[in-house]
Amino acid sequence: xxxxxxxxxxxxxxxxxxxxxxxxxxxxxxxxxxxxxxxxxxxxxxxxxxxxxxxxxxxxxxxxxxxxxxxxxxxxxxxxxxxxxxxxxxxxxxxxxxxxx
Amino acid sequence: xxxxxxxxxxxxxxxxxxxxxxxxxxxxxxxxxxxxxxxxxxxxxxxxxxxxxxxxxxxxxxxxxxxxxxxxxxxxxxxxxxxxxxxxxxxxxxxxxxxxxxxxxxxxxxxxxxxxxxxxxxxxxxxxxxxxxxxxxxxxxxxxxxxxxxxxxxxxxxxxxxxxxxxxxxxxxxxxxxxxxxxxxxxxxxxxxxxxxxxxxxxxxxxxxxxxxxx
Numbered sequence: 001x002x003x004x005x006x007x008x009x010x011x012x013x014x015x016x017x018x019x020x021x022x023x024x025x026x027x028x029x030x031x032x033x034x035x036x037x038x039x040x041x042x043x044x045x046x047x048x049x050x051x052x053x054x055x056x057x058x059x060x061x062x063x064x065x066x067x068x069x070x071x072x073x074x075x076x077x078x079x080x081x082x083x084x085x086x087x088x089x090x091x092x093x094x095x096x097x098x099x100x101x
Numbered sequence: 102x103x104x105x106x107x108x109x110x111x112x113x114x115x116x117x118x119x120x121x122x123x124x125x126x127x128x129x130x131x132x133x134x135x136x137x138x139x140x141x142x143x144x145x146x147x148x149x150x151x152x153x154x155x156x157x158x159x160x161x162x163x164x165x166x167x168x169x170x171x172x173x174x175x176x177x178x179x180x181x182x183x184x185x186x187x188x189x190x191x192x193x194x195x196x197x198x199x200x201x202x203x204x205x206x207x208x209x210x211x212x213x214x215x216x217x218x219x220x221x222x223x224x225x226x227x228x229x230x231x232x233x234x235x236x237x238x239x240x241x242x243x244x245x246x247x248x249x250x251x252x253x254x255x256x257x258x259x260x261x262x263x264x265x266x267x268x269x270x271x272x273x274x275x276x277x278x279x280x281x282x283x284x285x286x287x288x289x290x291x292x293x294x295x296x297x298x299x300x301x302x303x304x305x306x307x308x309x310x311x312x313x314x315x316x
Contacts, residue, residue: 002289003277003315007270007307011294029280029291031273033307036170050276054265056170056248060177060221062263063245064159067219068185070243070261071157072147077245077261084269086276099176 002028009034012051016042035087035101043092055082057100148186151218151241157187159219160211163248164204164226166193174248178221190217201226208233212240220244224251231255267306274314291315 001024006015012032016039019030026046032039035053042048062080069075087095095101130136148155161178163171175191182189192207194200208222212233220237224230224246234255237244246254247263254260277291293308 001292002284002286003281003291005270005273005277005291005293005308005311005315007293007311015294029277029284029286031277031280031311033270033273034170049280050273052269052273054269056173057177057180059247059263060161060174060179061181062177063161063221063247063261064178064181064187064189065185066245066261066263067159067221067243068147068157068181068187071150071219072144077259079261080263081266081269082264084265084272086272088276096173099173101173 004028004030006030006032009036009039012048013038013042016047019047020045035085035095040092040095043087043089046089050086050088053085053087053095053101055085055100058082143185152216154216157185157218158190158216159187159221160190160192160214160217161221161247162204162208162211163193163223164201165196165199167195167197171248199225201229205229205233212236212242217242221247223248224254225249227251228253234260268310270307270310271314274311277311278315 004015004019006012009032012034015030015032019025019028019042024030029049030047031050031052032048033052033054035051039048039051043051058080059082062082066075066078066080070077085101131140148157150157152158159178159182161175163174165171171193178189178191190211192211194203194207196203204223205226208220208230211217212220220233220242222230222233222244228251230251231254234244238256244256245261245263250262250264251257281287293312
């Protein structure tokens with residue numbers, strides 16, 4: 001096995017543990033979701049190669065602006081796909097430094 | 102910087118600004134004849150919307166305020182509120198684990214607040230928010246959803262949603278392939294574990310999305 005992808009923040013720490021327990025740290029390309037403490041630790045140790053944040057800052061910022069636009073300008077409901085922030089061991093120390101995660 | 106140097110710099114910038122011929126492509130006003138500045142002004146009635154109290158008050162309610170995951174969501178809402186001069190009430194279940202029932206209690210209370218002008222909520226429990234939407238609507242309060250998505254919520258098409266689409270998983274798929282390239286790995290197996298018993302559509306979509314990016 002050379003790669004693994006965990007589909008949510010529940011599977012991701014489990015994947016990181018499995019990588020550590022099977023001695024595959026740094027040998028396999030392992031990716032998962034969200035940037036919580038478990039994921040950050042796994043990025044530092046190399047159990048995870050990368051993790052995808054869901055840009056929670058936008059999930060607070062945009063709805064406020066959207067409602068204001070609806071009220072002030074009659075703009076109709078428009079969705080925002082917050083896409084993802086990919087973080088690897090290089091970027092793990094900067095996570096949350098501007099309260100964005 | 103000396104004052105003389107400041108004056109010379111200021112004069113130079115001012116000359117540049119008045120030499121309009123030097124910069125092409127500027128759009129001075131609308132084809133409709135109005136100025137951008139005037140068109141961009143907030144409507145005089147907006148701050149008195151609904152509660153008529155001179156300030157827009159929005160509430161943001163999440164289902165887990167106790168574990169820090171939603172902290173950036175609250176920060177984002179505060180940043181936006183500060184930018185537009187609105188007030189935002191930051192509310193949520195105190196629990197460090199998902200607690201939609203508590204969030205619904207909070208929602209039922211906040212929609213009775215006469216100063217409320219807009220409501221933003223997470224909707225982790227599909228189907229549980231229709232009455233809240235109904236009440237908000239009858240009170241003339243606009244609603245937006247964020248983070249978790251309820252595809253069938255009452256009035257879905259008139260309620261904006263902000264959240265991560267499952268297709269973002271393709272970003273991880275691409276990164277995974279790049280990682281294998283970097284390691285010079287050209288064959289082997291890639292595992293995309295998924296517990297289909299959980300039946301989580303978003304997770305299934307993410308796995309499909311990553312898989313499609315990988316192959």
